[in-house]
Amino acid sequence: MVKISVIGCGYLGAVHAACMAELGHEVVGVDVVEHQVELLSEGRAPFFEPGLPELLTSALGTGRLRFTTDPAQAAGATVHFVCVGTPQRKGEMAADLTYVDAAVDSLLPLLAPGDVVVGKSTVPVGTAERLAQRVHGAQPGAVLVWNPEFLREGKAVADTLHPDRLVYGVPDGEQGQHAVARLDEVYAATIADGTPRLVGDVASAQLVKVAANSFLATKISFINAMAELCEASGADVTFLADAIGMDDRIGRRFLNAGLGFGGGCLPKDIRAFMARAGELGVDQALTFLREVDAINMRRRVRMVDLAREELGGSIQGRRIAVLGASFKPDSDDVRDSPALSVSAQLALQGADVVVTDPEAIANAQRKWPDLRFAADVEDTLRGAELVLVLTEWPEYVSLDPVEVAGLVRDRRVLDGRNCLDAEKWRAAGWTYRALGRR
Structure with missing residues (x-):
């Protein structure tokens, strides 16, 4: 058993703290938000995450996990995980490191010789080196390392307990060896399950997460760029994706054309990556990410245009x-949500929009209080002249087009995620259109 502190109990930290306790460690989670700590202490997640x-x-219930707002309670832990957010700075592309700096500062007076401070937050390369100097200045016997997270919202618990890889970024020398040994203790059960472990330098470990997210974003935007070409040429992007995805050098995953990516990671991470490259004088290396971002944002505009086309050129007052x-499904996260962005654009342009979601309505209302929301699918569809499927929740994918036909005014559906059975909907008398499809 290792005594662990987790600084920051938002999405990443709450999941990490619970999973570390599940692995048998004694864990204290620290967060400055009192209401969040109260919920977690009652066993209630402040956000939707299955499991x-x-x-x-x-x-x-085991007594191995507790939450507090008092940073001093982290004293006595020998491994301290920094799990705070790194949002995009307002008005800039760069990451805001305010919370990371504050988290590390809160630990400095508590550190003892041999303690390991483990960064899990996604940060620009060079951040760890700067923070390591502060840790060393406060306690020369402590060491700072980087251990990036690879969580997928909706699958975060499984991704923490059974990750596809562990990455350690450690300094050279005895302190680095000590840190590896401590992390191996923390992840002993995971390593015993056969999870690959990569040990490298601190700079490389910081780059892993942003490089991975940039690659995934590029793959998504590539197939969405192909969708633009397919619409112009009469081709079908799903057939195209199936065909090129059979090449094992390419693969089929993340080649689903649609509204594109959103959330709290991919958009801000690729922008922060570009900003950091500029600071390092190698901005030309990542100029392609500007087009990746632009393609992604164009899909939202295209969905609004398709809605207008389907309604005869005007959405003013149309339901x-x-x-x-x-x-994405299995999440209540509406940060940079393509679905919510399209809904808001339609409403701002005069449409009578009604939005529903199994889990995200409360968050969506806070983001766009002027939008109209309905608690269930039936109320949302009733009287609609056009239906947009913008998040591929299983309950929407499995809708019976025959059963719901009686609720709408006109049988028109736009599939923003290419997730519906097109032939099934057409056979039920619906006009079906999707991004990049014939």
Whole structure:
């Protein structure tokens, strides 16, 4: 058993703390938001993540997990995980490191010789080196390392307990060897399960997460660029993706054309990556990411244009039902959500928009209080002249087009995620269109 502190109990930290306790460690989670700490202490997640409430309840029941707003409670832990957010700076592309700096500063008076401070937040390369100097200045016997996270919202618990790889970024010498040994203790069960472990330098470890996200974003935007060409030429992007995805050098995953990516990671990470490259004088190396970002944003505009086309050139006063507000299924996260962005654009241009989502309505209302929301699919569809499927929740993918036909005014559906069975909907008398499809 290792005594662990987790500084920052938002999405990353809450999941990490619960999972570390599940692995048998003694964990204290520290966060400055009192309401969040109260919820977590009661076994209630402040956000929707499948499996997390059950895990919290189980871990709290063992006595190995507790949450507090008092940073001093992290004293006595020998491994300290920094799990705070790194949002995009307002008005800039760069990452805001305010919370990372504050988290490390809160640990400095508590550190003892041999302690390991482990960064998990996604930061620009060079951040760890700067923070390591502060740690060394406060406690020369402590060491700072980087251990990036690779969580997918909706699958975060499984991704923490059974990751596809562990990455350690450690300094050279005895302190680095000590840090590797401590992390191996923390992840002993994971390593025993056969999870690959890569040990490298601190700079490389900081680059891993942003490089991975940039690659995934590029792959998504590539197929969406192909969707633009398919629409112009009469080709079908799904057939194209299936065909090129059979090449094992390319693969089929992340080649689903549609509204593109959103959420709290990919958009801000690729922008921060570009900003950091500029600071390092190698901005030309990542100029392609500007087009990746631009393609992604164009898909939202294209969906609004398709809605206008389907409604005969005008959306003013027309009733549009939107299924989905979160940026992806199995999440209540609406940060940079394509679904919510399209809904807001339609409403701002005069459409009568009604939005529903299984989990994200509360967050969506806070983001766009002027939008109209409905609690269920039936109320959303009732009287609609056009239906938009913008988040591929299973309950929307499995809708029976025959059953819901009686609720709408006109049988028109726009599939923003290429997730519906086109032939099934057409056979039920619906006009079906999707991004990049014939």
